[in-house]
Amino acid sequence: MIDVSTWDTLEEMQPNVLKMLKNSINKGRLAHAYLFEGMRGTGKKEVSMLLSKSLFCTAPIDGYMPCEACHNCKRINSGNHPDIHVVEPDGASIKKHQIQSLQEEFSKTGVESKRKVYTIVHADRMTVNAANSLLKFLEEPTSETTAILLTEQAQQILPTILSRCQIVTFKHLSPEHLIQKLIDRGVSERKAPIIAQLTNNLDEGLLLSNDEWFAQAQSIVVKLYEVLRKNPLEALVALQENWFLHFKEKEQIDQGLDLLLLILKDLLYIQLGKQNQAVYLDESSRLEQFALQTSGQRLAHQMTAVLDAKRKLHANMNPQLLMEQLVLELQEGSTFV
Template sequence: MNTWESYETIQPTVMKMLKNSIKKGRLAHAYLFEGMRGTGKKDVSLLLSKSLFCTHPIDGYIPCEVCHNCKRINSGNHPDIHIVEPDGASIKKQQIQMLQEEFAKTGVESKKKVYTIVHADRMTVNAANSLLKFLEEPTSETTAILLTEQTQKILPTILSRCQIVTFKQLSPEHLIQKLVERGVSEKKAPIIAQLTNNLDEGLALSNDEWFAQAQKIVLKLYEVLRKNPLEALVSLQEDWFLHFKDKEQYDQGLDLLLLVLKDLLYIQHGKQTRVVYLDERDRLEQFALQTSAKRLASQMAAVLDAKRRLHANMNPQLLLEQLVLQLQEGSSFV
C-alpha cells in the first residue's frame, strides 16, 4: 500500500506542502497535480482524500488506514468521493454535468466532498467550460483535484483557479530499488528504469518477452552497423521490421539504441557504474575501444533526431533505413 510516509520520501516537497495546508486548515478549493506518469499524482490524491475523511488521523493529517472511511476510500466506494476518468479518448461535458449534479446534493455523511479528474487535459472544450463554472462557485467543503501530464493543454482560466502542485520525476535509482524489491533481476532493472518512470509499467516490461527480444535486436543492429551498410539494412529487414510494428514500439527501439550509445560513452569516460546493459558489459567494453566520443555524440544526435521525425509521423521503415545509413556515414567507426 502507498502510504503518506512513503511519499514523504518520494515527493517530499509535495507532501510537506499538503501536510502544512491540512494542519493549518488552509487547503485550496482546487489543486492541479502536474507531472510525468508514475510520479504518484493519483496515489497522493487518494491519500489527501483519506486525510480529509479519516476519523482518526495520525498527528492530524496522516490517514489511519483502519477506520471505516479509509477502508471505503481504498475500496473505491465512499459516497462523497468521486473520480472522473476519460470516457474513451476524452472527458465529455456530460461527465462533468453528472459530477455537478452529484455535488449539488447534500453530502451523504458530511458536508465534505472531493472530486478527482484524471487526465484533466483530455477534457473536451465543452467539458472544460462546464468545469470552469464549477470551479468559479466552489463550496467551502469541496476539494477538487485535477491530474495531468500536460499542463499546457489545460485552459488558462482553469489553471488560474487551481493551486498548481508539481510532482518531480522519480530518480532511476528509486525505481530500480522498487523493481528489485518486486522480484526483477538486478541486471534487468537498470534498463527498465531508463525507459519508464512507472513501477507498474516497469514490472510489465520485466515480464515481456517482446521487450527482451527487442534488446537483442537493437544490440545486433549496433554490432552490424560496425561492419557495412548493406548488412545493417539486411538486419533491418530480417529482424527489426518483423519485430517492431507500431510507432510506440519503434520509439522504444530507438530508446534502447540510445541507451547502448550512452553506455559506450560512459565506459569511455570510466563511468562503468552508470552502464545499464549489465549483461552485455564485456561486449560493450570491446565496442567502446573501437569508436570515439565524437562519433558516439554524433550518433546519439542522429537517434534523437530520428525520434523527433518519428513523432512527426514520418514513415517508420523509411526513417530506420535513413538512420542506419546516417549512422554508417564514413568508412570507420573510429
C-alpha cells in the same frame, strides 16, 4: 501506478508534495481546487486518494496522516465512500454530461457530512463544453468542497481553470529509486537498470521485465549495433531480416531507438571510466570491446542522429525509410536528413 499507499512512502517519493499538503492540512488552509501535474507513474491519483483520506479520516495521526483503519479510510480504499467522486474519460474524452452529473451530485447535501471531494483524472481530456462547465463549478466553490484535477499535460488545460487551482508539480522518480523498487518486486539486478531508463512507471517496468518481446528487442538492437561496425549492406540486411520483423508499430520503433541510444550512452560511459552508470550489464564485456573501437566524438554524433530519428518518427516520417537513412548515417557519419 507507483506504490504510494502511505504518507511515509509519499515522503520518500514526493517530499515537496508531502510538505505542502501537510502544512495546508495542519494550518487549515487547503485550497478549494488543486491541479496535480506530472508524468505518468508519479503517484498523482494515489496522492489524491491520500488527501481524501486525510480529510475524512476520523482518527488522523499527527493531525494529517490517515489512520488507514477507520471506517472512512477503508471505504475510500475500496472506492465506496459516498462523498468522494472520481471522474475519468468516457472513451477518449471527459464530456459535458459527466461534469454536469458531478455538479448535480454536489448540489445535494453530503451523505454523511458537508465535506465533499471530487477528482478528475486526465483533466486535459475534457471537451471544451466540459471544461466550461467545470469552470463555472470552480467559480462558485463551497468551503467544504475540494477539487483535485490530475494531468500529464497541464498546457492543454484552459488558463482560466489553471488560474483557479493551486498547481502541485509531481517530479519524476529517479532511475535509482525505480531500480530498487523493481528489484524489490523480483526483477533481476541486471534487467532493472535498462527498464528504469525506459519508463518512470513501476507497473510498466514490471510488465517489461516479463515481456518476451522486450527481451528479444534488446538482443536485436545489440546485434544491429554490431553489424553497423561492418559494412552498409550487412546492416541494411539486418534491418530487413530482424528489425522490421520485430519493431512493427510506431511505439515499438521508438522503444527500439531508445534501446539503441542506451547502447551508445553505455559506450560513452565506458570511455569516460564510468562503467557503474552503464545499463546493458549482460553485454558489458562486448561493449567494452566496442568502446575501444570508436571515439567520443563519433558516439556524440551517433546519439544526435538517433535523437533526430526519434523526432522524425513522431513527425510521421516513413519508418522504413527513416531506419535505412539512420543506419547509413550511423555508419558513414554523413548528415542525417
